Amino acid sequence: MKISVIGCGYLGVVHAACMTELGHEVIGIDVDSDRIALLAAGTPPFFEPGLAELLSRSMQTGRLRFSTDISEVSGSEVHFVAVGTPQLAGSDAADLRFVRAAVDSLLPQLAAGDLVVGKSTVPVGTARGLADVITAHGSGATLAWNPEFLREGFAVKDTLAPDRLVYGLDPGDGRGEGTLDAVYARALAGGTPKVVTDFATAELVKVAANAFLATKISFINAMAEVAEATGADVTQLADAIGYDARIGRRFLNAGLGFGGGCLPKDIRGFMARAKELGVDQALTFLGEVDQINNRRRERMVDLAKEVVGGSLAGKRIAVLGLAFKPDSDDVRDSPALDVTLRLIESGATVRATDPQAVETARRRFPDVDYVASAADAAEGADAVLLLTEWREYRDLDPAAFGEVVGTTAILDGRNCLDPVAWRSAGWSYRALGRP
Ligand code: UDX
Numbered sequence: 001m002k003i004s005v006i007g008c009g010y011l012g013v014v015h016a017a018c019m020t021e022l023g024h025e026v027i028g029i030d031v032d033s034d035r036i037a038l039l040a041a042g043t044p045p046f047f048e049p050g051l052a053e054l055l056s057r058s059m060q061t062g063r064l065r066f067s068t069d070i071s072e073v074s075g076s077e078v079h080f081v082a083v084g085t086p087q088l089a090g091s092d093a094a095d096l097r098f099v100r101a102a103v104d105s106l107l108p109q110l111a112a113g114d115l116v117v118g119k120s121t122v123p124v125g126t127a128r129g130l131a132d133v134i135t136a137h138g139s140g141a142t143l144a145w146n147p148e149f150l151r152e153g154f155a156v157k158d159t160l161a162p163d164r165l166v167y168g169l170d171p172g173d174g175r176g177e178g179t180l181d182a183v184y185a186r187a188l189a190g191g192t193p194k195v196v197t198d199f200a201t202a203e204l205v206k207v208a209a210n211a212f213l214a215t216k217i218s219f220i221n222a223m224a225e226v227a228e229a230t231g232a233d234v235t236q237l238a239d240a241i242g243y244d245a246r247i248g249r250r251f252l253n254a255g256l257g258f259g260g261g262c263l264p265k266d267i268r269g270f271m272a273r274a275k276e277l278g279v280d281q282a283l284t285f286l287g288e289v290d291q292i293n294n295r296r297r298e299r300m301v302d303l304a305k306e307v308v309g310g311s312l313a314g315k316r317i318a319v320l321g322l323a324f325k326p327d328s329d330d331v332r333d334s335p336a337l338d339v340t341l342r343l344i345e346s347g348a349t350v351r352a353t354d355p356q357a358v359e360t361a362r363r364r365f366p367d368v369d370y371v372a373s374a375a376d377a378a379e380g381a382d383a384v385l386l387l388t389e390w391r392e393y394r395d396l397d398p399a400a401f402g403e404v405v406g407t408t409a410i411l412d413g414r415n416c417l418d419p420v421a422w423r424s425a426g427w428s429y430r431a432l433g434r435p
Contacts, residue, residue: 001025001182004073006102007083008035008066010155010261010330011119011148013044014051015082016066018159020058022186027073028066039066047329047356050156074109078183081106082119082148084261085269092268094123103130112140115179118168119148121206121266123273127168127199144169144176145199147206152260153327162187165194168202210266211286216251217258218292224254224433225295234433235415254433255414256300256335256387257293259324264290264333296432297335300385300413301342303430307383307409313347316406318377321388321413323357331361336387339413340368343385351377355390380406389414398425 001024005016008030016028030036035045042059044051058064065072073079083098099120106116116134118127131143145168150158165184169176177196181188188194195205224234234254242249258264267286274283301312308315324334331337334357343350351369354361358370371377374393378384384405386393394416402408402425410422412431422429 001078002076003027003078003080003183004029004076005080005082006030006070006073006106007081007098007120008032008039008045009082009084010046010048010152011150012080012082013039013046013055014048014150014155014159015080015119015148016064017051017054017058018156019080019183020061020064021054021160022183023063024183025063026058026065027076028064029068029070029073030066031068033068036066036068046360048155049153049327054156070105071109073106074111077114078179079106079110079114079116080119080146081116085120085122085265086261087265087268091272093272094121094265094269096122096126099126099130103133107134107137107139110134110137110139110141113175114139114141115176116141116143117180118143118145121147121210121262121269122203123269124200124203124207124277125273127203131170131199142170142173142176143199144173144180145202146180147202149206149209152330153325160187161190162192165192166202166205167194167196168199169196171198207266207270210263211270211283211289213251214258214263214267214293215285215289217253217263218289220252220254221257221296221433222292225292225299227433228299231435233435253415255296255389255412255416256339256432257296259333259335259338260328260330261332264293297338297342299432300339300387300411301346303411303432304343304348304383304385305346307411307428307430311347312343315348315382316380317343317348317350318374318379318381318384318405319343319350319352320354320374320377320384320386320393321357321390322352322354322361323388323390326388326390327356329354329356329360331357331364334361334388336413337361337365339385339387341365344368351379351381353377354388355392357388374401375404378405382407383409383411385411385413386417387413389416398422398427402426 003024085094088095127145227234238252321336408427419429
């Protein structure tokens with residue numbers, strides 16, 4: 001099939017390359033000419049495991065191109081809209097201007113039978129409005145809403161083999177369903193479940209899923225607060241409740257909490273939309289979820305203060321991890337980066353490192369002292385803070401690492417180290433929610 005993907009961010013680039021891998025002919029469009037130049041040369045504009053290989057393989061087929069020229073989408077029968085919906089400045093609501101601009105720019109290119117497919121995360125009700133715009137234009141194209149659930153770090157796998165497909169369609173739009181079935185033929189043949197529904201449900205599925213995941217993380221972090229007040233161990237608590245299949249152990253890792261380009265802004269956007277709909281009470285708890293999440297960052301800084309003797313002023317702190325999660329260079333709303341900035345504000349001398357996110361962090365905060373490795377960060381430090389659970393930090397040898405620091409004190413912000421091993425190597429080990 002001939003497919004266009006509008007928006008070449010995390011979602012769009014991965015989607016475009018994966019659609020090519022599935023055998024389709026794909027054109028990726030973005031307004032950012034630097035980004036398009038990189039992509040046209042086969043270089044991913046961000047770090048995502050497996051993407052560089054996939055992109056180069058896809059480019060070699062000759063079936064994947066990138067352009068800033070929207071007119072190049074004409075002739076495509078499916079047009080995915082994969083632009084960002086960031087949080088509006090000064091508000092909790094989502095900024096829809098990129099989605100609207102993408103659809104407006106598509107309108108003159110559409111032909112009868114084309115399917116525009118929304119992938120961006122939008123407030124419920126958006127798709128209906130966009131479908132009306134497309135219908136009013138009179139090309140004979142239609143709209144489907146097909147939310148995306150990919151996780152950074154697993155984006156390629158999640159796109160090629162999603163755990164479910166959701167199609168939001170106008171009632172009776174069998175043609176739209178058939179087109180999406182053809183796009184996703186391989187996943188469907190492999191048994192991926194499909195939910196065919198209306199626009200509003202499809203839009204809600206996405207934000208409901210993210211709200212649930214955020215709630216699960218904040219639930220265990222609330223338990224961590226209680227554990228801290230009682231001497232209990234939140235990681236053992238998570239293991240024990242996680243054995244109940246109704247609860248499940250996944251997404252019950254207590255620590256610094258959630259960040260990234262999705263969970264934080266999506267729960268806020270969801271609350272803002274609920275307020276507009278007059279059902280804000282239904283989602284008041286998400287405000288609590290957000291607050292629990294932010295309190296973990298404060299707690300981490302307080303713990304660091306405690307460990308270095310009451311004040312961070314003049315103390316040398318090593319920060320391991322800047323990305324919002326491992327296997328990503330994304331620092332959007334990163335708890336690790338936030339804690340780093342708070343430490344600096346409190347007067348600490350911070351040296352920070354990350355296997356992939358130093359350059360993305362530097363672009364936002366050029367004045368932080370970034371270094372290349374954990375050993376560089378830790379040299380002479382009064383305390384080490386592990387803030388993103390990259391494998392290379394989880395695998396640090398406490399004995400060897402102890403040789404480079406000033407004081408063998410580690411704060412495990414992600415509950416990912418073995419306290420017994422670190423303590424027996426002579427370290428003072430502290431963590432969130434653990435004695
Ligand atoms: C999320 C959703 O998982 C995905 O389905 C959606 O499409 C986009 O948003 P992503 O932002 O890539 O994906 O990251 P995710 O793996 O969900 O992690 C989000 C944050 O929660 C990270 O900061 C992570 O460190 C944190 N987290 C996750 C925890 O603190 N504890 C956990 O147990 C799990």
